[in-house]
Amino acid sequence: MELETLAKLNAARQARKAAVVATDLSGGPVRLILEGEPVPGPLGQEVAKAFRSGKAAMAEVDGRSLFLNVHLPPPRIVVIGAVHISQALARLAPVAGYDLTIIDPRTAFATEERFDGVELIADWPEDVLRERPLDAYTALAAVTHDPKIDDFALSEALRVGCFYVGALGSRKTHAKRVERLKEMGRTDEEIGRIAAPIGLDIAAASPAEIALATLAQVVQAFRRRDLVTDG
Incomplete structure (x- = not known):
């Protein structure tokens, strides 16, 4: 994970904001998605499932394999x-x-x-x-x-x-x-x-x-x- 992404993730944790780190397993970019951030299409649906379950998951989106790692504040x-x-x-x-x-x-x-x-x-x-x-x-x-x-x-x-x-x-x-x-x-x-x-x-x-x-x-x-x- 890049330092910039890690810094944003740590900031979200301190602010008690939920985040998903979406990693493209084919070597594409790592994306940090904060809860409430609009995400279009199939990726948005998969991210919504991840936020709701609170569990890491694999997702197939537009022919790409993504690993969605969920970080939720403790309820x-x-x-x-x-x-x-x-x-x-x-x-x-x-x-x-x-x-x-x-x-x-x-x-x-x-x-x-x-x-x-x-x-x-x-x-x-x-x-x-x-x-x-x-x-x-x-x-x-x-x-x-x-x-x-x-x-x-x-x-x-x-x-x-x-x-x-x-x-x-x-x-x-x-x-x-x-x-x-x-x-x-x-x-x-x-x-x-x-x-x-x-x-x-x-x-x-x-x-x-x-x-x-x-x-x-x-x-x-x-x-x-x-x-x-x-x-």
Whole structure:
């Protein structure tokens, strides 16, 4: 790999941007393709498959054999709220390969005793996310039921394009949330991305079941996320 390509790849990694390195096995040029970069024709289709699977693959394009090496940022889950659902989700997420961070300014809930071994930040989301911004490889789950804590994080997740945004609450609760998010500048299209009530509909009743339904929905959203690779 040429030094210029390697430098661009390292820059993409630091910025948590996905990339595919397409190597022509017949000795042609090596091409670095960033996720979101328009790629026309059959190559665009093959690159989209590679981004979605996250696995290296061979591809035949226009009579050429290409090796597509995929570099994805580690997907992560940010949970707003140190509640019982969060405790269960913290145990389940690593099994599916997701790093998880919990943010909650309520120090009575955000304790090491309740979240042993979990990355837990007892501070306001607006302060935390300023230093540790969300991105397209982050799933956000807001589960406090408190607009003062949830709303900023939800708005920010929609603004930056998190691949999944979910919020706990009834339809009535969500209708009020929609109005608040509009006042914060979010569009109807952005707000329509919120999974509310959170999680796949498996008739979940307990915190553990809600956590399972949420994780399943996160995985589904990640594998079905929109990719711009054709144009």
